[in-house]
Amino acid sequence: MSEDTVLKVNKLKKEFGGLVAVKDVSFEIKSGEFVGLIGPNGCGKSTTFNCISGLLKQTSGEIEAFSTDISHMRPDQIQKLGFTRTFQHTRLWRQMTVIENLMVPPRKQYSPNILTSLFMPKSRPNEKTRLSNAYDALDQLEVPHMAHNLASELSGGQSKLVDIGRSLMGDPKLLLLDEPVAGVAGPLAMKIFNNLRRIVDETGISILIIEHNMDFILRQGVDRIIVMNEGEVLMVGTPDEVRNNREVIEAYLGE
Numbered sequence: 001m002s003e004d005t006v007l008k009v010n011k012l013k014k015e016f017g018g019l020v021a022v023k024d025v026s027f028e029i030k031s032g033e034f035v036g037l038i039g040p041n042g043c044g045k046s047t048t049f050n051c052i053s054g055l056l057k058q059t060s061g062e063i064e065a066f067s068t069d070i071s072h073m074r075p076d077q078i079q080k081l082g083f084t085r086t087f088q089h090t091r092l093w094r095q096m097t098v099i100e101n102l103m104v105p106p107r108k109q110y111s112p113n114i115l116t117s118l119f120m121p122k123s124r125p126n127e128k129t130r131l132s133n134a135y136d137a138l139d140q141l142e143v144p145h146m147a148h149n150l151a152s153e154l155s156g157g158q159s160k161l162v163d164i165g166r167s168l169m170g171d172p173k174l175l176l177l178d179e180p181v182a183g184v185a186g187p188l189a190m191k192i193f194n195n196l197r198r199i200v201d202e203t204g205i206s207i208l209i210i211e212h213n214m215d216f217i218l219r220q221g222v223d224r225i226i227v228m229n230e231g232e233v234l235m236v237g238t239p240d241e242v243r244n245n246r247e248v249i250e251a252y253l254g255e
């Protein structure tokens, strides 16, 4: 694993009973890269994320991060290496404000549970830093005005933004975002991608983002795109390479 590789997935396979959700997935993410992961419904994108973040144990294959074998690590151990993730279905605490949502300690990000999150005593000493980080996250996403809105008052797109803000808390090195703009109106979706691009360029973190719309991802300034189909990687390339790949054209864009 070369020094600037933050994540290396090698021959990942995940079966659920008789169903092979992920057959053979290999790719690498480098430091400071913004990479899209795309593929049709059910092709294994979220399952790949769940294996990387330790929520699911893979059937076979290896996952390395920051030169450490994380294949058998628990989600909290993986998180400590500098991973954060969002889920396909956003879960905010609806009766709390945006800033309060950001303040909920991340230790439960893999299985949100309001009681354990709120009453975890170790969160207390860091409260001031977390508050300042929360405002920074909203600044980075250009939505500081939302700080005191109730989560229940937010639109779907705004909720997704808060979820991304939550994933930025605590200085992540690698963000895994599962369809953060699904169902979000075009202009806001583009704004979210622009902000993510800027965050990558300014901070040098890496982002792997799942998106289901090929046309859209090709125009959003990602460095590379991993194209999945039926549990396998069809190709990895720059947006231009993907746009001109015959197999991809046939499978996704139609000719």
Ligand SMILES: Nc1ncnc2c1ncn2[C@@H]1O[C@H](COP(=O)(O)OP(=O)(O)OP(=O)(O)O)[C@@H](O)[C@H]1O
Pocket: 016, 019, 020, 021, 039, 040, 041, 042, 043, 044, 045, 046, 047, 048, 088, 212
């Ligand atoms: N926990 C699970 N138990 C059983 N089958 C599962 C489980 N999670 C996913 N699957 C199945 O594995 C396959 C891949 O699912 P996955 O959610 O990874 O796809 P996806 O690419 O994220 O799809 P989508 O675009 O709809 O989000 C699907 O057939 C799905 O039904």
Ligand SMILES: [Mg+2]
Pocket: 045, 046, 047, 088
């Ligand atoms: Mg999914």
